[in-house]
Amino acid sequence: xxxxxxxxxxxxxxxxxxxxxxxxxxxxTHVIINGxxxxxxxxxxxxxxxxxxxxxxxxxxRPMIVFRQTSSTLVSDRKxxxxxxxxxxxxxxxxxxxxxxxxxxxxxxxxxxxMFNATPDMVNAISITFQVLIIVIIFSGIRxxxxxxxxxxxxxxxxxxGVIVRLAAMFLLAFLFILFDYITSVSGALIFLLGMLxxxxxxxxxxxxxxxTELNEAAKYPLKTKEISSFYFPLVYYFMMQTLLIPIIYIxxxxxxxxxxxxxxxxxxxxxxxxxxxxxxxxxQLVLQFYKxxxxxxxxxxxxxSIIPTLLMVILCYTPVGMIFMQKVMGADEQxxxxxLAVLKFFIIKxxxxxxxxxxxxxxxxxxxxxxxxxxxxxxxxxxxITLIIFVRLWPEQNGINGSIAASIGEFAGxxxxxxxxxxxxxxxxxxxxxxxxxS
Numbered sequence: 001x002x003x004x005x006x007x008x009x010x011x012x013x014x015x016x017x018x019x020x021x022x023x024x025x026x027x028x029t030h031v032i033i034n035g036x037x038x039x040x041x042x043x044x045x046x047x048x049x050x051x052x053x054x055x056x057x058x059x060x061x062r063p064m065i066v067f068r069q070t071s072s073t074l075v076s077d078r079k080x081x082x083x084x085x086x087x088x089x090x091x092x093x094x095x096x097x098x099x100x101x102x103x104x105x106x107x108x109x110x111x112x113x114x115m116f117n118a119t120p121d122m123v124n125a126i127s128i129t130f131q132v133l134i135i136v137i138i139f140s141g142i143r144x145x146x147x148x149x150x151x152x153x154x155x156x157x158x159x160x161x162g163v164i165v166r167l168a169a170m171f172l173l174a175f176l177f178i179l180f181d182y183i184t185s186v187s188g189a190l191i192f193l194l195g196m197l198x199x200x201x202x203x204x205x206x207x208x209x210x211x212x213t214e215l216n217e218a219a220k221y222p223l224k225t226k227e228i229s230s231f232y233f234p235l236v237y238y239f240m241m242q243t244l245l246i247p248i249i250y251i252x253x254x255x256x257x258x259x260x261x262x263x264x265x266x267x268x269x270x271x272x273x274x275x276x277x278x279x280x281x282x283x284x285q286l287v288l289q290f291y292k293x294x295x296x297x298x299x300x301x302x303x304x305x306s307i308i309p310t311l312l313m314v315i316l317c318y319t320p321v322g323m324i325f326m327q328k329v330m331g332a333d334e335q336x337x338x339x340x341l342a343v344l345k346f347f348i349i350k351x352x353x354x355x356x357x358x359x360x361x362x363x364x365x366x367x368x369x370x371x372x373x374x375x376x377x378x379x380x381x382x383x384x385x386i387t388l389i390i391f392v393r394l395w396p397e398q399n400g401i402n403g404s405i406a407a408s409i410g411e412f413a414g415x416x417x418x419x420x421x422x423x424x425x426x427x428x429x430x431x432x433x434x435x436x437x438x439x440s
Contacts, residue, residue, distance in 0.1 A: 053126050252403075261335075323341070331360040349412065363422045369425070
């Protein structure tokens, strides 16, 4: 915590860069897995089975990921960590019951067929793959719990170390699977499991060390379970709505003039946008850890760094770099490359706004008003659906472009809502209201 004294831009950079690097490197995880599975016999079948299992996993894992923000915000001593740990065990037990029902009963088979259009020969492979992914959920939750401590104590370089060790282990296991010609959808899940286990071990090691040395003094106000619930559950609902947004866009894009090109170009453009924005997924932590120390420096640092994703997107969309990236890195043909770049141009708006939304959400987390974050996400979802319905009906020939326009307008609507909420909570607004009351 000593770094918070005499806050400098160098210290802010030393805190934020490792967070961004770790988030960006994490996205390489799925590149390794998909690259391994694509080398197997019947690669399309293997990847499809893994994708369905991961779709279910992605939804169920969300409540575990939120423990990172919860821990970094609420844990101030070893006793509060223990209280959060007990709360975590209850949530984990509930998640494991739901996961086990899906993995080991006919309900899971029904979901794979009815919801994901899986063929009968895919069901068994998907089921075994998901059974492995259940274990990943456990390590993901434990990792997030301890990473919150690491972030709170500003030791963010350890997040980068954890991801690097994770990727090295995954590369090694992937190489062995290819060497011994054991490539199935389960192989992909095992690679993912090993990576998560390794990162979890690193996080627990460093987190425990910090608990013993930095958080050994009792806090003035003990953490209550009710306080955890009021912070945690709105965040879960917030991220669950984010997860549901993209499938809804895909459903609506299916009404475009060219369904395949529409969905393919949007999917590629969205994945590139997320890759660029992944570096800025932790801007809320700038507020949580430093805003009370030096407001002006935090805001200035954020404003300068928030421009970077937009600059990168502009370079991709309006210079020859874009076509080179699409064809050489993403492996897209000329037509798909041109179409995807057209979709990406409208995602420039999202890259400009998203860091601000996350930054402002940091104020709501700091004030423990996470329920209000839901208002912005609900507005985002509603605006995306309405905009996309209108655009697809009026201009179906725009295909994937309609999706990026809707996503960007939805992000802007969410930004307006969260900005208004934060302003109404600000000392400046409260002071103006008090002066107005006195004058009247």
